[in-house]
Amino acid sequence: METRQLEIFVCVAERLNFTEAAKHLYLTQSAVSLQIADLEKQLGVKLFKRNSHSVQLTEAGQVFLKEAKSLIATLEEAIKKTRHTASGFAGTLKVGFLESHTKHFLPKLVKDFRKSYPKIKLMLIQLNWGDLNMALEHNDIDIGLTMSVSLQNAPHVVWQPLLRDVECFVIPYDHPLANQPELDLAAVAKEPFIVLNREVAPCPYDFTFQLCANRGFTPRIVERPYLTEILLTFVESGEGIAILPYFATKPYASPNLRFIKLEGEDAQVDLVASWKKVNRNPAIPLFLNKAKKNIQIIQNGMIFPCTTE
Incomplete structure (x- = not known):
């Protein structure tokens, strides 16, 4: 599981639209779909309920959205602290x-x-x-x-x-x-x-x-x-x-x-x-x-x- 996959998942989950998420991420819709499918395979659960009219988060997807945001925020803070330390500011x-x-x-x-x-x-x-x-x-x-x-x-x-x-x-x-x-x-x-x-x-x-x-x-x-x-x-x-x-x-x-x-x-x-x-x-x-x-x-x-x- 990569950080980029988490970011793609959060983007789709917040918009509940694969096309809009793809535009925001500067990716093709098929690339976004492949990343979500790979993530679901790694987790062993379905994150979205999809049909021709709508996209919805599953119950597991709602839980994972919260955790994914927390993981991304933690990683960003770790990177910030590391860079500050390297530059002597921490x-x-x-x-x-x-x-x-x-x-x-x-x-x-x-x-x-x-x-x-x-x-x-x-x-x-x-x-x-x-x-x-x-x-x-x-x-x-x-x-x-x-x-x-x-x-x-x-x-x-x-x-x-x-x-x-x-x-x-x-x-x-x-x-x-x-x-x-x-x-x-x-x-x-x-x-x-x-x-x-x-x-x-x-x-x-x-x-x-x-x-x-x-x-x-x-x-x-x-x-x-x-x-x-x-x-x-x-x-x-x-x-x-x-x-x-x-x-x-x-x-x-x-x-x-x-x-x-x-x-x-x-x-x-x-x-x-x-x-x-x-x-x-x-x-x-x-x-x-x-x-x-x-x-x-x-x-x-x-x-x-x-x-x-």
Whole structure:
């Protein structure tokens, strides 16, 4: 039984006239009669009572008319949903994110995306650095919002830059170094440092050490908190200084902290949207487009920190 046969049957049943149905379907009357005869043979019942003067539905035909209309409507809805999913306008998109690096733009982005694509189920999953990469590899998320430095050893993952960030020394405003006209790296080398625990942030941990090594010293680590918020609290309370990305951190950092930009290309990092190469979820490019637009607006309103000249 084919959908076309159902459509022919419904057309005849609604008009109770084979000639008019044939004209409407752009078929010959004999072709319509053959399709109805084949359908009756498949069902094993008569659908029409016919004579030289009239065409009437049998009792079985009346029941089948209702069911045929329902089947056609269900099929049309299935086709519609499938096409919407294929074009990215329906379905599910799972987004993993680093809370400390996205909280200044993610709420507005999510609101904008859901308004534009209400039929896409957007699932948000907060993860730490290591778990986010693992979730991408295992297809537990479609997109990961993270920093480019965390993806250097992820060969199956591609990414698109969303925002160019710069690493900064983060120092309390009342710290003696914060009042210097320029930051003396030799003086910084003697300072206690606070870094995120390598267990939850292996890439930022190693990246901090590499930045310091490139400048001729090894940081003396005194605290290894698991959360960026705790790290900033330690810095503000005078426990030590830190190296953190500016745009990702500044929006929610205390006004009692000063950000002093590190010079050099090695201090530039990208906030990125990442996804697995083989992931063909059509909602991915829709989300990327919204993310770039929302983040660009935020970046345009921010001013780069002071530099060490």
